Amino acid sequence: GAVVSQHPSRVICKSGTSVKIECRSLDFQATTMFWYRQFPKQSLMLMATSNEGSKATYEQGVEKDKFLINHASLTLSTLTVTSAHPEDSSFYICSADKDGDAKNIQYFGAGTRLSVL
Amino acid sequence: AQKVTQAQTEISVVEKEDVTLDCVYETRDTTYYLFWYKQPPSGELVFLIRRNSFDEQNEISGRYSWNFQKSTSSFNFTITASQVVDSAVYFCALITGGTSYGKLTFGQGTILTVHP
Numbered sequence: 599g600a601v602v603s604q605h606p607s608r609v610i611c612k613s614g615t616s617v618k619i620e621c622r623s624l625d626f627q628a629t630t631m632f633w634y635r636q637f638p639k640q641s642l643m644l645m646a647t648s649n650e651g652s653k654a655t656y657e658q659g660v661e662k663d664k665f666l667i668n669h670a671s672l673t674l675s676t677l678t679v680t681s682a683h684p685e686d687s688s689f690y691i692c693s694a695d696k697d698g699d700a701k702n703i704q705y706f707g708a709g710t711r712l713s714v715l
Numbered sequence: 716a717q718k719v720t721q722a723q724t725e726i727s728v729v730e731k732e733d734v735t736l737d738c739v740y741e742t743r744d745t746t747y748y749l750f751w752y753k754q755p756p757s758g759e760l761v762f763l764i765r766r767n768s769f770d771e772q773n774e775i776s777g778r779y780s781w782n783f784q785k786s787t788s789s790f791n792f793t794i795t796a797s798q799v800v801d802s803a804v805y806f807c808a809l810i811t812g813g814t815s816y817g818k819l820t821f822g823q824g825t826i827l828t829v830h831p
Contacts, residue, residue: 600762630817641806641821642760689758695817701750702810704819706760 599625602694604707611682612715619677619710621692627672628694632704633665634690645690648675672697682714717742717811721822728797729830734794736825738807744768747811749783749790752818754804758825797829 601624621631630649634642644668647655654667664686666678674691675694679686689711693704717722718741728734745775762776766783774781778795794801809816 613797639826641823642819644818649819671733691758691760693819695759701765702817703750703762703765705762706752709758 600696600703600705601625602655602692602707603704604682604692604710606710607708608711610713610715611685617679617682617688617712619679619692619712621675621677621707622692623673623696625707626674626694626705627697629672629697631669631675632643632695632697633667633675633677633691634691634693634707636691638689642691645677650675679712684713685712687712687714717747717809719820719822721805721807721811721825723825724802724823725828727824727828727830730799731796732829733793734827734829736794736805736807736823736827738790738792740788740790740807740809742809742811746810747809748784749809750810751790753782753827754806754824756818757801757829760806763792768770794827794830797827798806799829799831802827802829 603622605620629647633645635645636642644657645660648667648669650669650672656662669675691707691709693706719735720739722735747768749766751762771783780793804824804826806824808819
C-alpha cells in the first residue's frame with residue numbers, strides 16, 4: 599500500500615502558459631500533501647504544504663499566486679504553475695502523509711519534469 | 716532550526732563492496748523522526764526507514780542496516796555487498812515537533828554509484 603501517483607511525468611510548455619500537475623494517493627487518504635521542487639543534483643526544497651479543505655501553507659519565498667495549490671479531496675492535490683517562464687523549469691515532486699498512521703512517513707510521487715520554452 | 720548534513724556528495728564503489736552513507740542532524744527538539752529515502756534515476760523517492768528519537772536500536776533489513784547514535788547526532792546507513800541496482804541518490808531527512816511538525820528537512824543527498 600501507500601502508492602502516490604503524479605501526473606504528468608513530463609511536460610513541455612511555452613512561456614506564458616499555465617501547467618497543472620496532479621498528485622493522487624491511490625490506496626490511502628491524505629489530509630496533508632506536500633509539494634517540492636528539485637534542481638539538478640540538488641536536494642528537495644519544500645514549496646508548500648497542501649491541506650484538504652483549507653488554504654495551502656507556502657514556504658518563505660514561494661509565490662502563492664504563481665504556484666496555485668488546490669486540495670479538493672482526501673486523495674487529490676493539484677499544483678498549477680501560472681504564466682510559466684523558463685526559470686520555472688524544474689523537477690516538481692509531491693508527497694502524501696497517510697491519514698491515521700501517525701508515523702509522519704511521506705510517500706512520494708514519481709515527479710514531474712517541467713520544461714518551459 | 717533543524718539541519719541535516721550529508722557530507723559525502725558522491726561515493727563510487729565496486730559491486731559487492733560494503734558502503735556507509737553518513738548523516739548528521741541538528742535539532743533542539745527532544746522528539747524527532749529520522750528517515751532515509753532512495754531516489755533512483757527514475758526520480759521517485761522511495762521510503763527506506765523511519766526512526767523516532769526515543770528508539771536507538773539499530774536496524775537491519777536484508778543488506779541494509781542503520782546505526783542511530785544520539786550521542787553523536789548521527790544516523791548512518793550501510794549497504795552490505797552492494798549491487799548495481801543500489802545506484803541512486805540517498806537522502807537523509809528529519810521531522811521535528813513544533814511549528815515544523817510534519818515538514819521534512821532533507822540533507823543534500825549522497826550520489827551512490829555501484830560499478831559492476
